[in-house]
Amino acid sequence: MSDIRISGLTKRYARGAAPAVKDVSVTVEDGEFFVLLGPSGCGKTTLLRAIAGLETPDTGTVHLGDRDVTALPPRRRDLAMVFQGYAVFPHLTVAENIGFGLRMRKEPRADVDAAVRYAAGLVQLGDYLDRYPSALSGGQRQRVAVARAVAVRPSVLLMDEPLSNLDALLRLSFRSELKALAKELHTTIVYVTHDQVEALSLGDRVAVMRAGEIVQCGTPMEVYDRPVDRFVGGFLGTPPMNMLPGEVFGGRGVAGIRAENIEASTTERAGALAGRVRLVEPLGSQLLVTVAAGEQDVKILTPTDFPAGDGADVWLSVAPERIRWFDADTERALA
Numbered sequence: 001m002s003d004i005r006i007s008g009l010t011k012r013y014a015r016g017a018a019p020a021v022k023d024v025s026v027t028v029e030d031g032e033f034f035v036l037l038g039p040s041g042c043g044k045t046t047l048l049r050a051i052a053g054l055e056t057p058d059t060g061t062v063h064l065g066d067r068d069v070t071a072l073p074p075r076r077r078d079l080a081m082v083f084q085g086y087a088v089f090p091h092l093t094v095a096e097n098i099g100f101g102l103r104m105r106k107e108p109r110a111d112v113d114a115a116v117r118y119a120a121g122l123v124q125l126g127d128y129l130d131r132y133p134s135a136l137s138g139g140q141r142q143r144v145a146v147a148r149a150v151a152v153r154p155s156v157l158l159m160d161e162p163l164s165n166l167d168a169l170l171r172l173s174f175r176s177e178l179k180a181l182a183k184e185l186h187t188t189i190v191y192v193t194h195d196q197v198e199a200l201s202l203g204d205r206v207a208v209m210r211a212g213e214i215v216q217c218g219t220p221m222e223v224y225d226r227p228v229d230r231f232v233g234g235f236l237g238t239p240p241m242n243m244l245p246g247e248v249f250g251g252r253g254v255a256g257i258r259a260e261n262i263e264a265s266t267t268e269r270a271g272a273l274a275g276r277v278r279l280v281e282p283l284g285s286q287l288l289v290t291v292a293a294g295e296q297d298v299k300i301l302t303p304t305d306f307p308a309g310d311g312a313d314v315w316l317s318v319a320p321e322r323i324r325w326f327d328a329d330t331e332r333a334l335a
């Protein structure tokens, strides 16, 4: 079993400083794709490094399967990692880099070659096997690091923003491949990102972190549809959830409403919120429309043939069950 159990983990970098990770307890299931998501500085990397053994926690424990690895150095934890400052060996070719871990394990030559070709294909470096890293772009080097980690078919794989240097298209295709591969290999993956789209698309579960703590942990749909507080609602989704004062839609607290759940009409409707189109941003498959409604700007998503341009009057409505209410003071979800 390759589950990861983290219990009461706290890490401070300096005495008296705020903890980078604060009393985190969470279990990553065997074979799960687990994403740590949150804004810069919230402690994602620190938590990942503590799992890897690159940081020693002040308190708390890390178990891999039934082993307490808290006191073990990284090389004895039996996991593979791809970190931001990915290192490839400059004196080895792409193929030699990717096959490095397998050769260390003294696997048969034919098996190493097959695994290298497979992993290289996965990151679309099949045509670069004989090149040296000095003749690669930053993104290509990063892909070598990913392929090297994947090639050993690890039972636990830790990844910190592994796609950060890739262009949008490559990121997208690699994201799909990585997800398929994780399922095929039954690898337990902990994946750090601040990109919420990446988090939702990759994760079996997503842990949203803020200021060293996990504020919500759930399936992508849970954290997206049922954020536990305003922070999570605002962090996930493009655009972020609209936050409207209660009186707008007649409830107490703050109404959190996703742009795609707002229906817009160009004719007046009973009970709808009247507003005026302030800005239209084409997104390709949809329009992102900013509507000024009284004091408030409301973001909505419409089909591309939405008939209202700048300055047009529109009426907005939302099904009551699509509203997520938050306490105005504590910012916690009310339902």
Ligand code: ATP
Binding pocket: 013, 014, 020, 038, 039, 040, 041, 042, 043, 044, 045, 046, 047, 194
């Ligand atoms: P990012 O997305 O920007 O990489 P993160 O969520 O991964 O951020 P961490 O790198 O874990 O965040 O940092 C958490 C906090 O710990 C931050 O306030 C950071 O400044 C601090 N920190 C991280 N590494 C060190 C260090 N080596 N020494 C001192 N403070 C550190």
